[in-house]
Amino acid sequence: MSMSSEYRWETNVNMVLAGAAGQGIQTIEQGVTRLLKQAGFHVFATKEYMSRIRGGSNSTQIRIASHPIAAPLDRIDLFIPLDEAAFIRYSPRLTSASLVLGDRSRLPSHPGLVDMPLAALAEKAGDSRYANSVAIGAVMGLLGVCPNLMNDFLCQRYVDQPEKVIEGNQAAATAGYEAGRNLVENGRVQIALQSSPGVSNDLLLNGSEAVGLGALAGGCNFISSYPMSPATAVLTFLARQAADFGLVVDQAEDEIAAVNMALGAWFAGARGLVSTSGGGFDLMAEGLSLAGMIESPLVVHLAQRPGPATGLPTRTEQGDLLLALHSGHGEFPRLLLAPGGLQEAFALTRQAFHLADKYQVPVIILTDQFLVDSFGNIPDLDIIDLQVKHHFIKSEADYARYQVTASGISPRALPGYGEGMVCLDSDEHDESGHISEDLALRRTMTEKRLRKGGELLNDAIAPKLLGSSDYHTLVIGWGSTCHVLREALETLGEQPVAGLHFSQVYPLPPQSEQWLLRAEQLVVVECNATGQFADLLEQAAGCRIDHRILKYDGLPFTVEDLVARLRAALDLPDQTDQEGGI
Amino acid sequence: MPQDYELPDLDIAWCPGCGNFGILTLLKKALAELSIEPRQLVIASGIGQAAKTPHYLKSHVFNGLHGRALPAATAIKAGNPQLTVIAQGGDGDMYGEGGNHFLHAIRRNPDLTHLVHDNMVYGLTKGQASPTSQPGFVTPLQVDGVCQEPFNPLSVAIALNASFVARIYVGAVAHAVTVLKAALRHHGYALVDILQPCVSFNRLNTYEWFEEHCYFLEEGHDPEDRQAAFARACETERLPLGIFYRDSKRKTFEEHLAAYRHDSRPLYQRSPNTGRLHELINDKRLN
Numbered sequence: 001m002s003m004s005s006e007y008r009w010e011t012n013v014n015m016v017l018a019g020a021a022g023q024g025i026q027t028i029e030q031g032v033t034r035l036l037k038q039a040g041f042h043v044f045a046t047k048e049y050m051s052r053i054r055g056g057s058n059s060t061q062i063r064i065a066s067h068p069i070a071a072p073l074d075r076i077d078l079f080i081p082l083d084e085a086a087f088i089r090y091s092p093r094l095t096s097a098s099l100v101l102g103d104r105s106r107l108p109s110h111p112g113l114v115d116m117p118l119a120a121l122a123e124k125a126g127d128s129r130y131a132n133s134v135a136i137g138a139v140m141g142l143l144g145v146c147p148n149l150m151n152d153f154l155c156q157r158y159v160d161q162p163e164k165v166i167e168g169n170q171a172a173a174t175a176g177y178e179a180g181r182n183l184v185e186n187g188r189v190q191i192a193l194q195s196s197p198g199v200s201n202d203l204l205l206n207g208s209e210a211v212g213l214g215a216l217a218g219g220c221n222f223i224s225s226y227p228m229s230p231a232t233a234v235l236t237f238l239a240r241q242a243a244d245f246g247l248v249v250d251q252a253e254d255e256i257a258a259v260n261m262a263l264g265a266w267f268a269g270a271r272g273l274v275s276t277s278g279g280g281f282d283l284m285a286e287g288l289s290l291a292g293m294i295e296s297p298l299v300v301h302l303a304q305r306p307g308p309a310t311g312l313p314t315r316t317e318q319g320d321l322l323l324a325l326h327s328g329h330g331e332f333p334r335l336l337l338a339p340g341g342l343q344e345a346f347a348l349t350r351q352a353f354h355l356a357d358k359y360q361v362p363v364i365i366l367t368d369q370f371l372v373d374s375f376g377n378i379p380d381l382d383i384i385d386l387q388v389k390h391h392f393i394k395s396e397a398d399y400a401r402y403q404v405t406a407s408g409i410s411p412r413a414l415p416g417y418g419e420g421m422v423c424l425d426s427d428e429h430d431e432s433g434h435i436s437e438d439l440a441l442r443r444t445m446t447e448k449r450l451r452k453g454g455e456l457l458n459d460a461i462a463p464k465l466l467g468s469s470d471y472h473t474l475v476i477g478w479g480s481t482c483h484v485l486r487e488a489l490e491t492l493g494e495q496p497v498a499g500l501h502f503s504q505v506y507p508l509p510p511q512s513e514q515w516l517l518r519a520e521q522l523v524v525v526e527c528n529a530t531g532q533f534a535d536l537l538e539q540a541a542g543c544r545i546d547h548r549i550l551k552y553d554g555l556p557f558t559v560e561d562l563v564a565r566l567r568a569a570l571d572l573p574d575q576t577d578q579e580g581g582i
Numbered sequence: 583m584p585q586d587y588e589l590p591d592l593d594i595a596w597c598p599g600c601g602n603f604g605i606l607t608l609l610k611k612a613l614a615e616l617s618i619e620p621r622q623l624v625i626a627s628g629i630g631q632a633a634k635t636p637h638y639l640k641s642h643v644f645n646g647l648h649g650r651a652l653p654a655a656t657a658i659k660a661g662n663p664q665l666t667v668i669a670q671g672g673d674g675d676m677y678g679e680g681g682n683h684f685l686h687a688i689r690r691n692p693d694l695t696h697l698v699h700d701n702m703v704y705g706l707t708k709g710q711a712s713p714t715s716q717p718g719f720v721t722p723l724q725v726d727g728v729c730q731e732p733f734n735p736l737s738v739a740i741a742l743n744a745s746f747v748a749r750i751y752v753g754a755v756a757h758a759v760t761v762l763k764a765a766l767r768h769h770g771y772a773l774v775d776i777l778q779p780c781v782s783f784n785r786l787n788t789y790e791w792f793e794e795h796c797y798f799l800e801e802g803h804d805p806e807d808r809q810a811a812f813a814r815a816c817e818t819e820r821l822p823l824g825i826f827y828r829d830s831k832r833k834t835f836e837e838h839l840a841a842y843r844h845d846s847r848p849l850y851q852r853s854p855n856t857g858r859l860h861e862l863i864n865d866k867r868l869n
Contacts, residue, residue, distance in 0.1 A: 269850025
């Protein structure tokens with residue numbers, strides 16, 4: 001065996017820990033991300049799991065780095081399979097540079113396999129089910145994290161378990177720790193990764209929590225939803241906050257009830273949210289149209305997953321953009337926001353409540369499984385001035401809900417607050433809200449409603465330029481592709497190529513035009529099969545998209561994948577050696 | 583006074599002789615006798631001729647989608663429990679299109695009154711069968727007559743332990759007002775199935791037919807007796823009127839909500855708990 005290091009990890013380590021559902025992959029993900037963050041490493045984790053409760057294959061991919069990161073990588077530096085199925089599933093991604101820690105007697109042979117009998121070590125510590133703690137220990141040992149942090153984590157994780165479970169898991173983790181430490185001490189693995197002390201004070205959260213916290217900051221006090229992956233975590237997060245935040249939480253009988261309840265809640269003066277995915281959103285279409293007609297604020301969190309129909313329930317896609325744009329019969333304004341990462345998931349969800357209330361339109365927040373399920377550290381959330389500004393009024397006796405105004409926005413009153421009567425109707429209606437078939441009035445009311453769409457542009461969220469403004473090629477992304485796009489462009493390092501990320505996808509922010517017009521070549525990157533945002537840009541901005549880089553296998557873009565596809569699309573020379581480049 | 587609910591210059595869309603006129607009168611009378619102020623009253627309705635009722639009396643109105651009045655009404659009450667909330671519509675609206683919401687509203691037990699105009703036919707779409715149409719009823723669509731078992735809202739509601747279940751007939755005015763008042767006063771979900779003729783599209787279930795087929799539950803009927811109530815609700819040859827069933831012990835949906843555990847104010851009067859939000863965010867530092 002060579003004495004020089006076989007594995008040298010520079011600024012990044014990308015690890016995959018995988019096993020069957022029920023083997024504790026989630027605990028590994030929680031433990032490893034939390035402990036490495038506490039130790040000062042930047043972390044980013046994404047999950048992949050199968051749509052079942054036990055068995056199948058689950059994995060967490062955890063990337064750590066000396067600098068902030070928020071995009072997945074393709075290569076695997078460290079792989080810890082908890083069973084053979086996990087090994088087989090990930091073996092196509094292993095290279096000669098991948099270190100595999102696992103039980104040699106149970107896994108197929110691989111040149112990078114270093115024997116670490118997880119189950120046997122766990123059994124020695126008390127129970128073979130502690131194998132996930134061995135895995136946590138091994139990672140901590142490799143990275144030289146203080147073992148006390150690890151023991152504290154296990155103590156908290158199993159706080160409601162008997163003492164011997166805690167001790168057994170700690171012993172299992174210690175065994176893993178020693179095995180990991182040995183690999184460093186005997187020089188097989190060399191780690192140049194730097195930790196930054198400030199990181200330990202960062203927040204560590206996932207996309208669902210960011211959306212949930214954003215909703216609370218936006219004054220959300222009513223959520224009615226029907227469980228559906230990957231949107232359920234927002235509902236459960238908010239359910240836990242019900243008492244502290246005076247939040248009404250209801251698991252509706254179906255999505256039709258959910259959206260109609262949210263509209264009833266806004267009518268009564270609450271701030272209502274529904275969280276759903278494509279299939280559930282389909283059922284809400286009529287409710288969305290009702291929001292348009294009665295000019296009710298509404299906030300919808302649409303966590304996308306691959307369709308059509310049930311599709312791939314636990315995987316990711318950006319396939320519902322045009323659905324969100326066109327859903328609901330008739331013509332009415334709406335706002336579509338698509339956060340690029342955790343900070344925006346918080347900030348835009350919060351903003352969604354403000355804008356829905358201000359303009360009396362439905363606001364749809366488009367996330368996806370990748371975004372809601374990924375974890376990462378961020379220094380803080382934007383929590384300056386948490387006061388919520390309400391836009392409803394106290395009514396006078398002669399109040400008319402649909403008073404025609406120049407902006408199209410009529411003062412919104414609430415039942416029981418003031419002297420006036422508040423009347424909403426899904427039929428075409430007069431200013432007082434009562435049914436009308438006056439066809440001249442129909443024109444007036446249609447125009448009034450549509451004027452709000454123009455007004456919405458006053459608060460448009462401009463797209464963000466990634467890179468230098470001195471570009472000839474602009475690579476456009478929206479929603480959750482923000483960070484992978486940023487990193488791919490940095491890796492590409494081509495000066496005349498810049499990125500433009502949209503977190504408001506409809507109506508197109510007026511600021512987009514100047515950026516789009518300046519480019520000689522436009523590329524759109526999105527996680528769907530047809531290029532829905534590319535279509536929208538061509539239609540709404542009148543530009544021509546030269547290349548569409550699309551992905552629709554249920555997995556998010558990785559940095560390497562996007563770099564390679566950008567090189568191919570832009571006809572740039574292939575860079576064969578990317579080792580250490582990312 | 584019933585006049586407190588009058589609206590000026592109404593252009594009412596109902597046919598002359600429609601049972602809805604009678605129901606509107608009954609409702610205004612019951613509301614007036616209970617001194618429920620229009621300012622505190624919200625009526626949520628769906629689509630159909632019955633669902634237009636809230637446009638013809640003074641109240642706040644949420645005239646939403648076909649079949650969806652109950653979810654909206656439930657949320658309105660949950661958002662502001664100080665309001666008196668009624669969900670109103672026809673048999674097609676509430677038992678057909680909105681059937682699932684009917685089942686689950688009963689399970690939640692929101693404190694609202696559910697008024698269903700039951701004329702056993704579709705009016706606004708011109709004469710098709712409704713979920714409560716009688717077997718053999720011939721329509722332009724059911725050309726060989728209705729072959730489905732009629733939906734029995736009362737027995738369904740009692741099976742689900744609805745907290746108040748009643749039936750009235752628009753022609754029995756004094757009785758109907760008494761029952762309506764009891765329903766409005768009831769703390770919890772109260773179903774009132776209101777029998778009415780449709781003079782344009784139902785030539786079978788006419789005023790005369792209802793007069794012949796309806797009778798009042800005798801004074802000895804004990805609404806606390808669920809088995810007896812269920813048996814009475816299953817009668818189909820002749821239709822009993824009155825309060826079939828009542829379970830006043832059930833907690834309401836709003837009483838179960840954490841949001842009102844320590845604070846009775848309607849949600850619109852509240853601000854987010856920013857102190858707790860800061861704590862929640864800082865908890866994510868996990869140190």
